[in-house]
Amino acid sequence: AQTVTQSQPEMSVQEAETVTLSCTYDTSENNYYLFWYKQPPSRQMILVIRQEAYKQQNATENRFSVNFQKAAKSFSLKISDSQLGDTAMYFCAFTQGAQKLVFGQGTRLTINP
Amino acid sequence: SQTIHQWPATLVQPVGSPLSLECTVEGTSNPNLYWYRQAAGRGLQLLFYSVGIGQISSEVPQNLSASRPQDRQFILSSKKLLLSDSGFYLCAWDRGQNQPQHFGDGTRLSIL
Numbered sequence: 166a167q168t169v170t171q172s173q174p175e176m177s178v179q180e181a182e183t184v185t186l187s188c189t190y191d192t193s194e195n196n197y198y199l200f201w202y203k204q205p206p207s208r209q210m211i212l213v214i215r216q217e218a219y220k221q222q223n224a225t226e227n228r229f230s231v232n233f234q235k236a237a238k239s240f241s242l243k244i245s246d247s248q249l250g251d252t253a254m255y256f257c258a259f260t261q262g263a264q265k266l267v268f269g270q271g272t273r274l275t276i277n278p
Numbered sequence: 279s280q281t282i283h284q285w286p287a288t289l290v291q292p293v294g295s296p297l298s299l300e301c302t303v304e305g306t307s308n309p310n311l312y313w314y315r316q317a318a319g320r321g322l323q324l325l326f327y328s329v330g331i332g333q334i335s336s337e338v339p340q341n342l343s344a345s346r347p348q349d350r351q352f353i354l355s356s357k358k359l360l361l362s363d364s365g366f367y368l369c370a371w372d373r374g375q376n377q378p379q380h381f382g383d384g385t386r387l388s389i390l
Contacts, residue, residue, distance in 0.1 A: 266324070270320060273319075
């Protein structure tokens with residue numbers, strides 16, 4: 166069974182700093198997709214970024230970028246120039262197309278002023 | 279553009295009462311639909327998903343059921359709620375394989 170592990174339950178950084186959230190996953194498949202979702206205090210689930218496993222280039226979305234290491238099964242999220250609005254729970258998720266997303270347990274990120 | 283509506287936003291129910299949470303998607307056809315439950319401070323647990331009208335797959339045996347009476351409508355139900363049914367319920371949709379899921383605003387369910 167596929168599993169997703171986020172080893173950092175909580176993180177805290179100062180505004181404008183760069184922070185990296187870790188995610189590892191376990192699969193025997195070669196083609197799959199990875200996502201980072203953000204859940205602010207309002208509890209909406211918001212898609213942050215998406216990575217396709219067959220693409221070697223790391224995905225980027227403005228201040229958000231990933232470090233995808235396929236051999237190591239690692240998919241970390243880097244937030245540059247962090248802002249107060251980045252405070253949220255961040256979930257790493259994995260799918261290989263079976264209509265199912267497998268989520269990690271989340272990392273609670275706090276951006277301090 | 280596509281939107282997903284989920285209601286109610288908050289619900290307080292006594293133990294043993296029935297439940298009906300509704301989710302509808304607009305702006306797309308034949309979406310995959312999902313119900314998740316999220317315990318406080320925890321990740322998401324997939325409860326049900328549906329790839330078409332009347333087609334429901336259950337991920338975990340429990341006190342809940344789901345139905346999809348129309349293409350863009352997904353309903354989560356229970357005949358008799360338990361204390362353990364408390365939680366935050368999220369509905370989501372996607373276009374198919376490997377596409378990102380888009381979530382509703384959630385329902386906070388408290389059982390007394």
